[in-house]
Amino acid sequence: MEAIQERLVDYFSRIMPLTDAEAAAIRASMCVKPFPKGTVLLREGQVSTECYFVLAGCVRQYYLVDGEEKTTNFFAENQWVVSVNSLTNQAPANHYFACCEDSQLVVGTEQKEHDLYKRFPRLETISRIVMGTVFGELQEQLATYLTDTPEQRYQKLLQARPDLFQRIPQYQLASYIGVTPESLSRIRKRITTPAGRASHFLAEKAAPG
C-alpha cells in the first residue's frame, strides 16, 4: 500500500489502535480515486451519495448567492468532505464541492460504511468519535464566524492553516473570511508590515476591514 493511502488507516489508528484485521478490512474496502483540479464532486440540487476523505489535495465548498460564489470551507489533507444532510437524508444539496487542486480522495458510501461496522463493531466506535470531533470543530467554526472580526478570522486562518495561503486564490480566501479581495489585501498589509503589526490594533478599532 502506497504511503499516501496509509493516511486513512493512520488517521483511525490515532483514535483507537486497530487490529491487523480491522486495518486490512479498511484497506481492502478503500476506494481511492484521483480528481483533477476543477472536478465538481457535488453540485447544488444533487443528492449526495458519497463522502470523501482527503489524502492529498484540497476541496472547496461554496454556495451560489445571486450568481456569485461564496466560499464557506476548504478541506485539505486528513479532512472529511461530506454533505451530511444531503447524504443521510437523501436531500438535494444546497452547495457545491469542487477540487481546487489535483486531489487524491478516498471515496466512501453509506452502504460500505455499514458493512464495515457489521464486521468490525469497533470501527463504529471510531466513527462516532470522529463525528463528535468534527462536529465540535464545526460548532467552533460557527461560533468563530459569528464573533470574530474579519481581521481575527484572517489571523486565525493564518495560524491554523498557513498552507492555504499558498494554495488558494486570494479572492476565494477573501470570500471565506467574509470580505472583498481589496479588504483582504488591506488586512494583509496591516498585519505583515512591522508598523502594521503595532498599528493594526488601533486600526481595528478605528476603521472597518
Add this chain to the structure above:
Amino acid sequence: MDSLNTLATPDETARQELLSFIASFPAFTPKEAGTIADLIVVRCYKKGDVLVKEGDISTACYFVLKGCLRQYRLVDGNDRTTQFYTERQMAALFTSHATHTASASYLACAEDSILIVGDVGEQSSMYERFPKLQQITRLMMEQDFGKTQDLLSTFMASSPEARYRSVMKTQPGLLQRVPQHQLASYIGVTPESLSRIRKRIVQPK
C-alpha cells in the same frame, strides 16, 4: 471541574426523563432501557448555571433531554450569542480530541435543563454492551451535524433575513423561548433590525 457537582442534582426527575428517552427507541427492551439509563450520567441544572467557561479545557459533551443551553462569547466585553441547543441537540465545546485546547466560549443554561453528560472520546463498555446505543448516538449526531453544517453555511453565505429564516426552519421552537436581544445577537443584527425582519416575514398560521 468539580463545581459542576455542586450545581447538579442527579435526582428522580432526571432519571425518569432519561428512561423515557431511552425507552422511546424501539431497539431496546424495557429491561435494556433500564440498564442503559443506569449507565448514563444525567443531571438537572438550573437556569443560569454555567457549564463551560472561557479558558476551560473540556472534552465534555452535553445532550439536552429537556431545556435550553446558550453558547456565547465575550467580545470587547459584550455578550455575543453564538448558538442555542434545545431538546435532542448536543453541545460539544472542544476543537480537537487530541490537543485539548481551551474553550473560547461559554456554555450556560438558558432554562432549567436536564442534560446527559458525556465525553466525546468515550469508549465505554456501555457501548460495547449495547452496540445499538452507539449506532443511535452516531445517527442522532449525524442529524445534528447535518443541521449545523447547513446553519453554518447559511450564516456565512446569507443575509440576516435568510439567517432568520434558517432558524425558523431548523430551530423554530427557539423563537418564542429566548430573549429577543439574544436572538438578535445570534442572527447578527440589532434587536431593532430583528423586529423589522420579523415584520417582513409573513408567518403561516
